[in-house]
Amino acid sequence: MKNVSHTSPLWSLTLLVLCLANRSVATAQIDPTAAIISAAARSVVQIITLDCPGLEPSRAGSGFIWTSADHVVTDLHVVAGCPTIKVFSPSVKYVVGHVERALPDADLVLIKLDKQIPFTPLTVSSSLPKANDVLEAIGYYYGVSTVDNRPLKVTIGSPVLQDMLTDNLAQSIKNAGYSKKFLELDILRLDGNLTPGLSGAPVIDHSGKVVGIGSGGLEQGLSGIAWATQAHYLAELKTAPPLPLNSTGTAFTSVKSTKAFYSASAESGGTSIRCGDLSFVRSKSRTVKDLLPTHDDQIGFLQIASTTGLKLDIINEVALDVYSEPSSGGSFAVPAGTTLAETDGICRAHLANGKVEIQVFSAKRSTPFELNNAFLAFEGQQTVGSPLQWGVDPSFTYPAPHPRSDGFLVFRKAARGVSGYTWRGEALETIMEKGQQAIGIVVINSDYNPPLYQQCLASPQSESCQGVMSDYRLWVAGGLGVHLSSFPQS
Incomplete structure (x- = not known):
C-alpha cells in the first residue's frame, strides 16, 4: 500500500500548539468512592x-429506581411514542413497564413496572453541586447490557439550557416537539462525555445522592x-398528572424522538477497536445530511x-x-x-481494491513532548514504501x-x-485534541487520477466508468468522514 507523509516542521509546530494549548491545573476533589458508585449502580436499570415511531424503531437508555421498587425514572425522548417498554438488569432480566407520569418541559418520565424489583430507590440531593465538583453518571452506554460509570466535572457557565446551544441545536429541539420552556431548563453543565445510552442515567455526587439526570443531549456533528x-x-x-393513553395503549405525547437526540439504538452492539492509546466504539451510522447541520466547520x-x-x-x-471514544x-x-x-497500534482499512487507505491513531497526553513524538512517529511510518x-x-x-x-483544537490539512x-x-487528514486526548485520522488515495475522474463524472453510466466511480x-x-471528525462541545 502506498502511503503518505507531510512536511515534518509543519507537523511539529502543530502538535506543539495542540499540546501546550490545554494545560490543566490539578485541584483537590472529593470524588465518589468505588463503594458509593457500586451501591448506586445496584439501583440503575437499562x-x-x-x-x-420515526427513524429509531428501537432505542436504549438508562434509568433508576425512585420512590418505590416498582417505579423508574428516565428521559422522555427514550420512550416517547413507543408501545413496548422493557426494563433490564442482569439480576432480574426483563420487566415490562408503562409510562405513568411525564414532565415534557424537563424531558422526564416516571415508569410504573408490572412488578416490584429488589432494588433500593435512590435519594435526591437537596443541594446543587458546585463548579469543579466531581460527579458520576451510572448507566448502560451504547446499548450494551453491562452497567458502567462515567466521571464528570461540573463547569462554570449559565445553568440554562438555551445558553449552551447554537441556533441549529435549539432548532433541533423545537423540531422534536419540545416547548420554549424546555429551552429554559435548569441544567448542570458538565466536562466529560455523556455517552449515548446514558439518557436517563442518574448523576450522583460524592455522597451517592442524585444531583442530575443525564440527557442523551443533541447530536453535534459526529459527536454530541x-x-x-x-x-x-x-x-x-x-x-x-397521570399521563393519558391513546388507543394503542401508548403514552400520548407530542414529543417525537429524532436522530437529533444523542441516544443509542437498542441493537447497537458497541463494536470496539483500539487505535493507539484509546479504544473506540462504533456508536451509530448517519448520513452526511444528518451530521452536517451541526458540524464545527460547515464552510470548509x-x-x-x-x-x-x-x-x-x-x-x-x-x-x-x-x-467514538467513550x-x-x-x-x-x-x-x-x-x-x-x-x-502495531494503528487502525487501518483498505478500500477500492487497495487504492484508498484509512489510518486512525490516538494518544493520551502525559507530557506535550511525548504526545508530539507519538504523532511524529504516526506520520513517519506512513512514508514507508x-x-x-x-x-x-x-x-x-x-x-x-x-x-x-x-479547549478543543483541530487542524485539518491535505497533502x-x-x-x-x-x-x-492525495490525502486528507484531521488531527484534534481536547483535554488529555488527541486523535488523528487520515485517508490516502495512492492512485489519484483527476483526468479520469472528470471523464467518468461526465459519463458515469458508461461501462468503463462504473468501477472507477x-x-x-x-x-x-473517506475524505468527508475525515473532515467531519471532531470532539463534543462542553
Whole structure:
C-alpha cells in the first residue's frame, strides 16, 4: 500500500500548539468512592423500547429506581411514542413497564413496572453541586447490557439550557416537539462525555445522592452536546398528572424522538477497536445530511464537497459509520460498512481494491513532548514504501489549528503526492485534541487520477466508468468522514 507523509516542521509546530494549548491545573476533589458508585449502580436499570415511531424503531437508555421498587425514572425522548417498554438488569432480566407520569418541559418520565424489583430507590440531593465538583453518571452506554460509570466535572457557565446551544441545536429541539420552556431548563453543565445510552442515567455526587439526570443531549456533528437535568425537577414529576393513553395503549405525547437526540439504538452492539492509546466504539451510522447541520466547520466541508464534482443530493446521502471514544466523546467517521483492523497500534482499512487507505491513531497526553513524538512517529511510518513525493496541499489545509472556547483544537490539512511532474496521490487528514486526548485520522488515495475522474463524472453510466466511480465515491466518503471528525462541545 502506498502511503503518505507531510512536511515534518509543519507537523511539529502543530502538535506543539495542540499540546501546550490545554494545560490543566490539578485541584483537590472529593470524588465518589468505588463503594458509593457500586451501591448506586445496584439501583440503575437499562430501558429498552421497541416498535417506536420515526427513524429509531428501537432505542436504549438508562434509568433508576425512585420512590418505590416498582417505579423508574428516565428521559422522555427514550420512550416517547413507543408501545413496548422493557426494563433490564442482569439480576432480574426483563420487566415490562408503562409510562405513568411525564414532565415534557424537563424531558422526564416516571415508569410504573408490572412488578416490584429488589432494588433500593435512590435519594435526591437537596443541594446543587458546585463548579469543579466531581460527579458520576451510572448507566448502560451504547446499548450494551453491562452497567458502567462515567466521571464528570461540573463547569462554570449559565445553568440554562438555551445558553449552551447554537441556533441549529435549539432548532433541533423545537423540531422534536419540545416547548420554549424546555429551552429554559435548569441544567448542570458538565466536562466529560455523556455517552449515548446514558439518557436517563442518574448523576450522583460524592455522597451517592442524585444531583442530575443525564440527557442523551443533541447530536453535534459526529459527536454530541450533553447535559444533566437538575434533580429538583423530580419533585414536579412526582406530582405531575397521570399521563393519558391513546388507543394503542401508548403514552400520548407530542414529543417525537429524532436522530437529533444523542441516544443509542437498542441493537447497537458497541463494536470496539483500539487505535493507539484509546479504544473506540462504533456508536451509530448517519448520513452526511444528518451530521452536517451541526458540524464545527460547515464552510470548509462544503468547499471540499464542491470539488468532488458530485451533486449535493448525492453528497447528502453518503453514509458513514461513527466511532467514538467513550470517556471524551472524540469521534471519527469512515464509509459505512468499512472494517477497521489494528496493526502495531494503528487502525487501518483498505478500500477500492487497495487504492484508498484509512489510518486512525490516538494518544493520551502525559507530557506535550511525548504526545508530539507519538504523532511524529504516526506520520513517519506512513512514508514507508511510497514511491511518491508528498507535500502539503494548501487548498485544504488550515493555516493554523482552529480553537474552540471549550479547549478543543483541530487542524485539518491535505497533502499531494507527485511522481515526476504527475499528480498521483492525495490525502486528507484531521488531527484534534481536547483535554488529555488527541486523535488523528487520515485517508490516502495512492492512485489519484483527476483526468479520469472528470471523464467518468461526465459519463458515469458508461461501462468503463462504473468501477472507477465506485472507487471514487469510496474515496470521497473517506475524505468527508475525515473532515467531519471532531470532539463534543462542553
